[in-house]
Structures are given as C-alpha cells and as structure tokens.
Amino acid sequence: MATTPEHDQRMASMTFTSVYPHYLAKVEKKGRTKEELHQVITWLTGYNEATLAKHISEKITFKEFFENATLNPKAQMIKGVICGYRIEDITTPLTRQVRYLDKLVEELARGRKMEKVLRVS
Incomplete structure (x- = not known):
C-alpha cells in the first residue's frame, strides 16, 4: 500500500514527544526497558x-x-510491514524513517534479541 501525501504530511507534523510515551509503554508492557x-x-x-x-x-x-x-547506514536493512505499510515500498524518506523507528520498537517489544533488532551481523 502506498502512502498518500496527506499521510506523509501527518507523519511530518506529528511530534516525537507525543509518540515517545507510547513507544515506552509498548516495550515496558512486554518486559523490555527504557x-x-x-x-x-x-x-x-x-x-x-x-x-x-x-x-x-x-x-x-x-x-x-x-x-x-544521522541515520544508521544499516537502517536500510529494516524491512517488513508496519501499520499496514511495507517499509521498503515507502518512497517518502521521512515517512520511511518514522516507520523504521516504529518497526524497531515493535521488534523490541516482541522480544527479539537486541543483536537482531540492531542488525548486528
């Protein structure tokens, strides 16, 4: 599914401060730490x-x-679907970056080993 210009604008104007508590609650609920x-x-x-x-x-x-x-060079290795969007198909750089972060938080909350989350090979 492709993102729309409206979706991309909403992502750009959303504050990090408003989303951070949700990231924290999600990982702590699953036994991970701040x-x-x-x-x-x-x-x-x-x-x-x-x-x-x-x-x-x-x-x-x-x-x-x-x-x-300064985005980590290994960020492009983050793939998959998050919030109904396939990350590698998102063409708007900012929206892709936000979805990278969402995907990492999801992987952390699901109990994936930190080495895998951080793409350490």
Missing part, C-alpha cells in the same frame, strides 16, 4: 542520550527529529 528503547533510538538516529532527552522534552516534530539525525 534503556533498551533508548539504545534502539540512538542506534537508528545517531543521537546521544543527552540529545535524545532534549528531543523528548521538547515538542519537536518528526520532521525536525529526523532532519537532525
């Missing part, structure tokens, strides 16, 4: 813990969040 969630986010974005904490406390959009990120 530290593991942060490890996944910092792996994907290149942010350090201080920068991540700053972004969590500010009301920045996903567009701003990913504009300042």
